[in-house]
Amino acid sequence: MxxxxxxxxxxxxxxxxxxxxxxxxxxxxxxxxxxxxxxxxxxxxxxxxxxxxxxxxxxxEGEARAFDLPLAPRGTDFQRGVWDALRTLRYGECVSYGELARRLGRPGSGRAVGHANARNPISLIVPCHRVVGAGGGLTGYAGGLDRKRWLLEHETRFASRLGAYQARPA
Missing domain, CATH: 3.30.160.70 (Methylated DNA-protein cysteine methyltransferase domain)
Structure with missing residues (x-):
């Protein structure tokens, strides 16, 4: 191949x-x-x-808020489940690692979700940057916190213009 x-x-x-x-x-x-x-x-x-x-x-350019591309990330079943859950996060929406774990039906596995999030092989399109610490703080981003901050600020700047949903971290 x-x-x-x-x-x-x-x-x-x-x-x-x-x-x-x-x-x-x-x-x-x-x-x-x-x-x-x-x-x-x-x-x-x-x-x-x-x-x-x-x-x-x-x-x-702030003209699109979602991606429609064929994706084939390689990882464990758990990792792929986390990455699939990340794709359900809407533009401008942030959730905590713990909240994402709860959405996956795995309460208490926030740390494991964080590790899977860090191993996301298709960053940005699979929006791992939308996951934040329990208090809403910027924690852990394999691409660097400056990039995570830029991406979140970028989405916040264009969210209202695009009619996107915004939420506070749970």
Whole structure:
């Protein structure tokens, strides 16, 4: 199976996009804690990423609040469950790790949810930046707290214009 990749410039730094040719398998920010590095057998090709690039550009311009792309993140069943739950968070909505654990039917597993969140291989599109500490504080973001702050402020700035839901962390 061929792995394709491209790099996209963005307001939060370069983004590495990875695909199996059918679906997006990775989106990593520069210097992120669990970012993948380009491997020797990967093929540089922007072709598989045209729609992802279009949607990401619209997001950064404040013109879009959701993504509609085929995704194929690789992880454990629990991790994929957390990542699926992240995709239900609406633009501008923040929840705590504990609240996300409760929504998953796993109260008390906030720390495990945090670990799965940190391993999210498709950041931004699978919006792990929308999960905050119990008191609403910015905690843990594999891409760095400055990026998390930027993304949350960006969504707050455009949320009312786009008619998006906003909530306080539970």
């Amino acid at each position: 061929t792995t394709f990749y491209t790099t996209l410039r963005s307001p939060i730094g370069d983004l590495l996009l990875v695909s199996d040719g059918e679906a997006l398998t990775g989106l990593y920010t520069e210097q992120a804690r669990y970012a993948r590095a380009v491997e020797a057998d990967w093929t540089p090709d922007p072709g598989p990423f045209r729609e992802a690039e279009r949607q990401l550009s619209a997001y950064f």
